[in-house]
Amino acid sequence: MGLLKWAKDNMPTLLRPAVLLTMAAYHFIMTILEIVVVERQPFQLRNLQEVRYRSFARLWIRNGADMSAEMPEGLDELLQQCRGIILDVGPGSGELLSRFNPNQINAMYGAEPAAALHPGLIANAKKQGFGDKYRALLCGGEPTSLIPALSKSNILAKSGTGGTAENGVFDEILCLRVLCGVPQPRETLQNLYSLLKPGGRMVVCEHVANPWRSEGKFYSRIAQVVYTVLGWPFFMGGCEMQRHTREYLLDAGRWKTINLRFVDAKAAIPFVVGELVKVDN
Numbered sequence: 332m333g334l335l336k337w338a339k340d341n342m343p344t345l346l347r348p349a350v351l352l353t354m355a356a357y358h359f360i361m362t363i364l365e366i367v368v369v370e371r372q373p374f375q376l377r378n379l380q381e382v383r384y385r386s387f388a389r390l391w392i393r394n395g396a397d398m399s400a401e402m403p404e405g406l407d408e409l410l411q412q413c414r415g416i417i418l419d420v421g422p423g424s425g426e427l428l429s430r431f432n433p434n435q436i437n438a439m440y441g442a443e444p445a446a447a448l449h450p451g452l453i454a455n456a457k458k459q460g461f462g463d464k465y466r467a468l469l470c471g472g473e474p475t476s477l478i479p480a481l482s483k484s485n486i487l488a489k490s491g492t493g494g495t496a497e498n499g500v501f502d503e504i505l506c507l508r509v510l511c512g513v514p515q516p517r518e519t520l521q522n523l524y525s526l527l528k529p530g531g532r533m534v535v536c537e538h539v540a541n542p543w544r545s546e547g548k549f550y551s552r553i554a555q556v557v558y559t560v561l562g563w564p565f566f567m568g569g570c571e572m573q574r575h576t577r578e579y580l581l582d583a584g585r586w587k588t589i590n591l592r593f594v595d596a597k598a599a600i601p602f603v604v605g606e607l608v609k610v611d612n
């Protein structure tokens with residue numbers, strides 16, 4: 332009886348990643364079929380990395396809206412407060428843009444490496460009233476990709492932003508469901524920290540390794556290992572379930588305010604949600 336109740340209470344959260352993984356594997360197969368049968372360009376399969384990103388973009392274009400309908404508790408309040416000059420790392424197709432108040436935003440830059448998501452991103456920015464304030468950059472959040480893209484777009488040297496990579500450019504940087512997939516998350520976060528103006532804010536909503544030693548559950552941590560072995564990072568465009576993103580954030584630089592908490596801590600996909608404010612100088 333005890334086991335039955337445990338299964339009833341926990342199976343939905345433990346099996347949710349299985350559903351997502353099955354969907355991602357389906358889109359991977361469909362992407363390969365598109366390339367080989369429809370486009371007749373089988374040699375493109377040699378670039379497996381590209382195929383994986385394209386397949387994740389395919390999944391996101393078709394399901395991103397549904398996967399963004401319910402976001403972890405507390406996020407909306409944080410997004411409503413966003414103002415000034417903002418960098419959104421990995422905005423996808425802009426499914427979360429409806430949650431901001433564009434009137435208090437001067438400029439928003441979306442660093443999105445998946446070209447296939449840009450049309451949706453630009454359309455969503457227009458639909459949500461960002462007008463000319465939104466700029467989509469074709470780059471990742473890692474420094475080797477982001478810094479050249481910011482320089483090329485004159486964002487680093489722009490007088491309005493007053494910034495360089497050293498003294499900060501952005502009032503706010505958003506990391507929403509993206510740090511699981513950036514290469515070298517520690518270095519990436521240190522660089523993002525340097526791009527924040529003194530007193531600037533980082534807003535975070537990231538899924539992380541289950542915090543089983545504190546608020547989490549060991550069986551959910553094991554489930555994360557199992558899903559990783561079953562190919563989660565491969566099919567989900569490089570997304571890793573087992574990152575200790577909270578620690579990486581805390582270590583990224585000196586913060587004057589740290590306000591982070593776990594949401595769904597017992598689940599196989601627990602989130603860390605909150606904000607960190609950079610020291611003033």
Ligand SMILES: C[S@@+](CC[C@H](N)C(=O)[O-])C[C@H]1O[C@@H](n2cnc3c(N)ncnc32)[C@H](O)[C@@H]1O
Nearest residue numbers: 421422423426445471472507508509512513514
């Ligand atoms: C799960 S989606 C989240 C999109 C959006 N932030 C949201 O929460 O609705 C992850 C996004 O990160 C992007 N991404 C993947 N690797 C990235 C990287 N190295 N730098 C920035 N974004 C990346 C993907 O293309 C995808 O759009």
